[in-house]
Amino acid sequence: METIGLRELNQNPSKAVARVRAGASILVTDRGKPVLRMVPETEAPGTLQRLLESGDVTAPAEQGxxxxxxxxxxxxxxxxxxxxxxxxxxxxx
Structure with missing residues (x-):
């Protein structure tokens, strides 16, 4: 896990976000103490999507x-x- 200081995050937030989007986890510290962790978001399918995939429900024939x-x-x-x-x-x- 990468570690960056709060100052670096404030100066280059888009750079940190780009690293997280690429799959890196970043620990942000303030004066050497951990204050937050940035991890990539994993998209979990919603309840409706899971039901559609399992075949328990079917999608509507028409939209609206x-x-x-x-x-x-x-x-x-x-x-x-x-x-x-x-x-x-x-x-x-």
Whole structure:
């Protein structure tokens, strides 16, 4: 593990980050005492990704939200139209 002083980190933060991105772990010291450790971040798959990979769930066929409102009440049109009509009625009162 590499060790650098706090002053060096303050003067060249991008250089330290580049070393960490390359896989190095860096121990930062302040007056010789360790104050923080910089280690490369490992991307762990999220819960949904793990479920997709295991086959427990399947991805949706289409992107976006389903039009549940129009399925429940097709005579009303879209939810945004209903909201706008409701606002207009409230303004007229």
């Amino acid at each position: 939200m389903p039009e549940v409102f129009t399925d429940l009440a097709p005579e009303l049109g879209s939810l945004s139209d209903v909201l706008l009509e409701e606002r207009d009625r409230e303004r007229r009162r």
